[in-house]
Amino acid sequence: MIAGFSRFSKPEKLAWLVKHFFTDNPMEVAREFASFWHTNVEAQRLFDGMSENTITNFYMPYGIAPNFLINGKIYCVPMVIEESSVVAAASSGSKFWYTRNGFHYDIVGTTKVGQVHFIWNGTDPVKLYSFFNAVKADMLQNVKYLTENMEQRGGGITNLYLKYLPEIEAGYYQLQLEVTTCDAMGANFINSLLEDFARLLVEKADTYDDFTPEERDIQVIMAILSNYTPQCLVRCRVQCPIQDLGKVEGMPAEIFADKFVRAVHIARNDVYRATTHNKGIYNGIDAVVIATGNDFRAIEACGHAYAARDGQYRSLSKAWVENDVFYFELEVPLAVGTVGGLTKIHPLANRSLQLLEQPSATELMGIIAAVGLAQNFAAVRSLVTTGIQKGHMKMHLHNILAHFAASPPEVEKALVHFEEQTVSFASVRNFLEQLRNTNSQQPILG
Ligand code: MEV
Numbered sequence: 001m002i003a004g005f006s007r008f009s010k011p012e013k014l015a016w017l018v019k020h021f022f023t024d025n026p027m028e029v030a031r032e033f034a035s036f037w038h039t040n041v042e043a044q045r046l047f048d049g050m051s052e053n054t055i056t057n058f059y060m061p062y063g064i065a066p067n068f069l070i071n072g073k074i075y076c077v078p079m080v081i082e083e084s085s086v087v088a089a090a091s092s093g094s095k096f097w098y099t100r101n102g103f104h105y106d107i108v109g110t111t112k113v114g115q116v117h118f119i120w121n122g123t124d125p126v127k128l129y130s131f132f133n134a135v136k137a138d139m140l141q142n143v144k145y146l147t148e149n150m151e152q153r154g155g156g157i158t159n160l161y162l163k164y165l166p167e168i169e170a171g172y173y174q175l176q177l178e179v180t181t182c183d184a185m186g187a188n189f190i191n192s193l194l195e196d197f198a199r200l201l202v203e204k205a206d207t208y209d210d211f212t213p214e215e216r217d218i219q220v221i222m223a224i225l226s227n228y229t230p231q232c233l234v235r236c237r238v239q240c241p242i243q244d245l246g247k248v249e250g251m252p253a254e255i256f257a258d259k260f261v262r263a264v265h266i267a268r269n270d271v272y273r274a275t276t277h278n279k280g281i282y283n284g285i286d287a288v289v290i291a292t293g294n295d296f297r298a299i300e301a302c303g304h305a306y307a308a309r310d311g312q313y314r315s316l317s318k319a320w321v322e323n324d325v326f327y328f329e330l331e332v333p334l335a336v337g338t339v340g341g342l343t344k345i346h347p348l349a350n351r352s353l354q355l356l357e358q359p360s361a362t363e364l365m366g367i368i369a370a371v372g373l374a375q376n377f378a379a380v381r382s383l384v385t386t387g388i389q390k391g392h393m394k395m396h397l398h399n400i401l402a403h404f405a406a407s408p409p410e411v412e413k414a415l416v417h418f419e420e421q422t423v424s425f426a427s428v429r430n431f432l433e434q435l436r437n438t439n440s441q442q443p444i445l446g
Pocket residue numbers: 083276277278279280281283379380383388
């Protein structure tokens with residue numbers, strides 16, 4: 001057990017770490033960690049300030065998927081992701097739909113939610129509802145100092161109501177808050193409101209004339225926003241006449257559409273497939289969410305809860321054919337922001353938003369949903385035609401070559417060779433071994 005670690009300076013933390021965990025080569029490891037420090041001291045200070053106990057930076061590739069035609073506007077979308085084939089798949093999905101009218105989204109809603117969880121041990125719930133109705137206006141008035149600014153921007157509280165849930169706990173109630181937060185993700189705004197409401201509930205119950213002394217006791221368990229935001233929802237769609245799909249990887253359009261629709265139908269009804277299918281959607285969604293400085297854990301948690309909203313975990317996308325037109329649609333909750341939080345603090349999140357031409361939060365919802373749908377389209381297209389490994393392993397080739405420390409000329413030769421050959425870890429190793437053996441047997445000229 002080490003006490004006071006957080007008070008060590010960064011070099012002290014690093015020294016402690018390598019001394020205890022990298023005993024074979026502490027200096028070498030320390031140098032490696034330090035080699036990822038930013039050369040700009042100010043920039044490094046910024047990153048260190050974002051978290052606790054930082055010793056270095058963990059790099060992730062920042063890529064671009066161009067040619068996204070979304071609601072008639074063309075975007076170049078930033079994506080931060082480590083999986084080698086994701087940006088390529090998003091780009092190929094965007095390119096495919098670029099010439100087929102692009103992506104179209106509708107914002108279904110922008111409501112965000114918070115809850116005060118509390119226990120009231122009175123025997124008649126109606127009495128608590130009367131109390132709440134009597135104090136509600138006053139409670140709303142009391143948080144004006146928080147809501148005024150948001151109201152000026154067009155957001156604020158849209159609903160505040162009481163829920164009685166004795167099936168969860170005896171005497172258990174929730175104060176349910178609904179808000180819109182304009183372009184902000186709004187977590188701090190919501191949590192500040194909730195903590196005030198929690199305090200006000202207790203205070204007001206304590207002096208409420210119609211309560212007996214026992215009924216005046218409200219026990220607040222917690223006050224926190226909910227990351228489940230099914231009403232902060234975007235629907236994004238692509239569609240085209242079947243014949244406009246053309247031959248897909250050599251497959252006639254009708255057969256492709258039929259297999260595609262079946263594949264998505266399977267994902268809507270089988271949890272094993274649904275999970276992988278949705279993972280493919282989040283390959284795209286998370287990458288843009290991270291690139292724009294939003295909270296990918298919140299986005300994922302909410303999306304998976306939404307995918308299971310009728311009791312069965314299902315795919316978030318749907319595909320169907322109607323009157324010889326192919327439709328593919330994604331409906332996904334996305335509580336994101338384009339102001340506040342990390343969006344301005346992280347220099348590259350800031351650049352991402354500039355690249356997207358400073359979208360509003362709703363526009364960003366549409367962009368992210370389009371990338372999720374493009375990603376999903378590209379994955380399912382591969383699955384029902386060539387299989388996923390062909391494209392995947394081609395992209396993975398670079399990782400395998402890096403693993404074997406291939407030199408630039410070796411990489412060049414490998415890329416040519418594996419144009420026609422199947423990529424696998426073993427096949428790349430054999431290729432490099434042969435290449436290196438041949439080279440070592442070449443006479444040295446000079
Ligand atoms: C891989 O990261 C994602 C896929 O498995 C998604 C899918 O199967 O739909 C290719």
